[in-house]
Amino acid sequence: MGIVKMARSKWTQTAFIILLLCLIFISFLSSLSLGAVTLSVSDVFSALTSNDYQSLTNKIIIELRLPRAILAFCAGAGLALAGVMLQTVTRNPLADPYLFGISSGASFGVVVLFSITGIQSGLFLAGSAFAGSMLSVTLLLGIALSARSSQVDILLLAGVALSFLFSALTSLLLYWTDPEAISAILFWNLGSFSRADWQWLWLPVTVVFSACVILMVMRRPLNALLLGDESATTVGVNASKLRIVMLLLSSLITAVLVASCGGVGFVGLMIPHIVRFFLSQTRSSGLLATFLSGGLFMLWVDVLARSLIENQELPVGVITASTGSVFFLLLLLLRTKART
Amino acid sequence: MTQAASRKDDVLFSVSNLSVQKGELCLLEDVSFMIRRGSFVGLIGPNGAGKSTLLRCLYRYLSPSHGEICYAGVSLSALSLKHFSQSVAVVLQEVANDFNLVVEDVVLMGRTPHKPLFSALSSHDKQLAHDALVAVGLIDKVHQTYMQLSGGEKQRVMIAKAMVQQPELLIMDEPTSHLDVKYQIQIMELAKAMQVTVLASFHDLNLAGAICDELLVLKKGKLVASGKPLEVITETTLSEVFAVCAHVEAVACQFANAAHKIPHIRYFYGYR
Numbered sequence: 001m002g003i004v005k006m007a008r009s010k011w012t013q014t015a016f017i018i019l020l021l022c023l024i025f026i027s028f029l030s031s032l033s034l035g036a037v038t039l040s041v042s043d044v045f046s047a048l049t050s051n052d053y054q055s056l057t058n059k060i061i062i063e064l065r066l067p068r069a070i071l072a073f074c075a076g077a078g079l080a081l082a083g084v085m086l087q088t089v090t091r092n093p094l095a096d097p098y099l100f101g102i103s104s105g106a107s108f109g110v111v112v113l114f115s116i117t118g119i120q121s122g123l124f125l126a127g128s129a130f131a132g133s134m135l136s137v138t139l140l141l142g143i144a145l146s147a148r149s150s151q152v153d154i155l156l157l158a159g160v161a162l163s164f165l166f167s168a169l170t171s172l173l174l175y176w177t178d179p180e181a182i183s184a185i186l187f188w189n190l191g192s193f194s195r196a197d198w199q200w201l202w203l204p205v206t207v208v209f210s211a212c213v214i215l216m217v218m219r220r221p222l223n224a225l226l227l228g229d230e231s232a233t234t235v236g237v238n239a240s241k242l243r244i245v246m247l248l249l250s251s252l253i254t255a256v257l258v259a260s261c262g263g264v265g266f267v268g269l270m271i272p273h274i275v276r277f278f279l280s281q282t283r284s285s286g287l288l289a290t291f292l293s294g295g296l297f298m299l300w301v302d303v304l305a306r307s308l309i310e311n312q313e314l315p316v317g318v319i320t321a322s323t324g325s326v327f328f329l330l331l332l333l334l335r336t337k338a339r340t
Numbered sequence: 341m342t343q344a345a346s347r348k349d350d351v352l353f354s355v356s357n358l359s360v361q362k363g364e365l366c367l368l369e370d371v372s373f374m375i376r377r378g379s380f381v382g383l384i385g386p387n388g389a390g391k392s393t394l395l396r397c398l399y400r401y402l403s404p405s406h407g408e409i410c411y412a413g414v415s416l417s418a419l420s421l422k423h424f425s426q427s428v429a430v431v432l433q434e435v436a437n438d439f440n441l442v443v444e445d446v447v448l449m450g451r452t453p454h455k456p457l458f459s460a461l462s463s464h465d466k467q468l469a470h471d472a473l474v475a476v477g478l479i480d481k482v483h484q485t486y487m488q489l490s491g492g493e494k495q496r497v498m499i500a501k502a503m504v505q506q507p508e509l510l511i512m513d514e515p516t517s518h519l520d521v522k523y524q525i526q527i528m529e530l531a532k533a534m535q536v537t538v539l540a541s542f543h544d545l546n547l548a549g550a551i552c553d554e555l556l557v558l559k560k561g562k563l564v565a566s567g568k569p570l571e572v573i574t575e576t577t578l579s580e581v582f583a584v585c586a587h588v589e590a591v592a593c594q595f596a597n598a599a600h601k602i603p604h605i606r607y608f609y610g611y612r
Contacts, residue, residue: 093438217457223445224452228435233401235505236425236453282445284460 013285016278020292024073027299031069032061035306063198069299071196071204075257076267076298077291078208081215082250083268084281084290088222089243090152096269097254099156100247101163103263105136106255107188108166108173115177126200126259129188133255136162137248144244151229151240155247190315191262193302200260207256211249212291216284222246223282266321267294270328277331297324351413352377352509352537353398358407360393360561367393368404369561375539377508380532382548382569383541385558386582391541394558395513398539399430425453429507431515431531434494441486443478443497444469450501465504472500476530492523499530512540516547545582549573549603550593557581573603584608 032044039057047061082097098104109132113119139162140155147154174181215222221242224232229239257264271294272281279286298316301323305314353375360368368390375381383391396402398409400416409416411424429450447469448461455465473479476496481489486497495515502510510531516524524544528551531538542548548555549569557565557572559581565572570590578586585608590601 088439091435091437220449220452220455220457224449226437226439226441227446227449228432230396230399230401231430231432231435231449233421234399234425234428234430234432234511235449236420236422238421276440280442280445281439282441282448 013279013283017285017288017292020289020296024292024296024299027296027303028069028073031072031299031303032065034303035060035065036311067196067198067201068193068302070201071261072193072298072302073295074204074208075191075193075261075264076271076301077295078204078211078253078257079264079268079298080271080275080290080294081208081211081287082253083270084272084287085215085222085246085250086268087272088225088281089246090156091226091228092152092156093273094269095156096266097250098263098265098268099163100140100159100251101136101166102133102251102254103189103258103265104163104166104170105133106130106258106263107185108132108170109135110188111170111173111177111181111185114181115173118178123200126195130255130259132166133251133258136166137251137255140251141244141247144240144247151243155243186315188258188262190317191264191320192305192313192316193261194313195260204256204260207253211253212288214249215287218242218246219282219284219287226282261316263317264298264320265317266324267298270324271297274328274331277335350377351375352411353539354410354413355398356408356410358394358397358404358409360390360397360402361405367561368397371407371558371561371563373556373563373566375509375537377537379553380538380551381540382552382555383539383558384545384548384555388560389558390561391558392513393561395430395511395539395541399428399511400424422453425505427507428509428511429502429505431495431498431502431510431512433513433515433517434491434498437487442483443473443486443489444482446486446497447472447500447504450504453505468504468506469500472503475503475533476500492519492526495519495523495527496530499527503534507536509537509539510534512538514541514543517543545573545578546603546605549605569603570601573605578605 029041029044033039033041037060039061043057044061047058050058052058053062079097083095086095086097086099087093106129109128109130110125112132113125113128117124119125140158143158144151144155170185174185221232221237224235224237225239225242232239272290275281275286275290275293279289281287281290298320301316301319304319305316308314351374355374356372358368358371359366371394383394385391393402397404400421411419411428416424448465451461451465451468470479473482476499478493478496478500481493486494489497498515512531515527515531519527524547528547531540532551552569554567555565555569555572556563557577564581565577573588575586575588578584578588587606587608589604589606591604593600593602
């Protein structure tokens with residue numbers, strides 16, 4: 001049993017959160033010191049506290065690594081939250097933020113912009129990625145709103161269909177445009193935190209943290225959906241309305257994150273499941289732990305992406321999917337063993 | 341005037357001229373009845389008669405095409421869903437769930453209508469959940485995963501969830517189908533022990549006749565009979581509504597007072 005026993009008492013739940021917070025603090029420091037140039041922890045501290053922006057060490061830490069680390073944390077935390085929301089409102093443990101064609105919508109936006117104007121980087125690209133993902137979300141919400149009964153099934157099927165539709169359109173455009181566009185698309189499909197900068201960091205930070213607060217407040221009605229729409233109605237929750245609100249919120253998180261760091265897969269699917277092994281998502285501690293674990297995981301993914309291969313950066317999505325799936329399979333195995 | 345007012349106060353649910361249409365199909369047609377406070381009302385009828393549709397209208401999952409439903413004298417359209425769910429709890433068939441919920445989590449969901457958005461679970465909520473689980477005999481499984489329970493246990497968890505909702509009316513949609521005889525009786529006795537008004541649909545007519553104070557009979561979306569079990573469960577109703585041949589006898593209920601008689605049905609076989 002050991003490791004995979006759920007934490008019941010209030011004390012263990014609090015201990016879990018405190019442990020996560022400590023780990024996040026340590027990870028932030030490590031993330032700032034590790035990389036192409038390894039810096040000491042005291043360098044990190046002095047850079048964080050000093051007003052000298054001229055020295056190279058300080059520049060690396062403040063201008064390159066700190067915004068990256070913050071963006072990575074937000075991306076992980078935000079995707080994990082979006083994953084919890086979508087899994088809950090669809091009652092499908094396989095739901096993930098990209099299930100509804102949000103990232104293929106973003107790729108589509110990027111390709112359209114690239115094939116029309118030739119722009120390959122910058123704000124316009126992020127903007128078009130955002131526009132593309134919002135387009136697919138709008139279509140999806142339109143479909144969800146028109147289907148009051150069996151909304152869940154229709155959402156899941158429509159999401160998959162939209163996802164394929166946008167992928168097909170993207171492939172079609174790619175077929176006609178410059179082969180260079182393919183590398184730009186690859187960025188969006190695999191994700192990277194290299195474009196993090198202070199100017200635009202406020203957007204993902206605000207969206208992700210306010211979503212966390214909203215989710216904490218709405219956790220009771222949200223979790224009531226777990227036993228079905230009918231059961232939710234009987235405890236006073238308007239299921240289809242709540243589902244639309246949550247869908248909108250999770251899409252907003254995902255679209256903002258896709259625009260700032262590309263489509264980092266697997267986190268939104270996996271983190272909520274891992275946390276669910278230990279803490280119940282009906283408690284505020286469970287949701288908070290999901291938020292923190294997502295951020296913690298992504299901090300280390302970013303460190304690995306920067307330092308695994310010298311002078312080269314690995315795509316984030318490759319690391320999340322490979323490490324995450326192995327860890328996930330291991331936990332699954334442990335749990336089945338504990339049960340028998 | 342006062343008499344009229346007190347009689348009005350006595351009625352918990354009043355349904356008048358309720359119809360539900362789905363496209364061309366008429367699921368319920370012109371159904372009217374009343375449920376008195378404190379009564380145990382059973383809803384019976386063959387498959388597809390509209391029992392679930394009627395209950396869904398009452399617990400507001402469906403909105404009727406015509407007619408009006410009033411709860412304690414107030415039209416449902418004038419009552420907020422949250423407010424309504426503070427006084428009406430519903431026990432439904434179980435729904436599969438892969439989210440690793442434990443029994444306590446499921447029971448505490450019954451507190452949802454009573455909790456403002458920002459509040460945490462209080463010790464009062466936990467005490468209610470504890471008491472409810474003691475009442476349904478599952479206190480030793482409080483931390484067990486809900487999906488690992490047996491069918492009867494899951495249904496008892498659902499009763500416990502309804503208990504912590506502290507309703508004045510309990511609605512149950514075939515709470516005992518698929519359960520062993522022992523649990524069929526146990527679930528009904530748990531509902532009775534809550535001492536609230538109960539409206540439940542039944543498959544087992546003998547059980548319905550034994551437990552209920554009053555029965556409503558639906559056939560093809562229409563209310564064809566209502567009244568005390570002995571008046572409703574007759575050989576005629578059984579053949580006309582349920583299309584079976586049976587012999588009905590009024591027997592004294594051994595465990596209640598001897599004057600209280602309940603219908604006892606014996607079905608005939610091989611007559612076709």
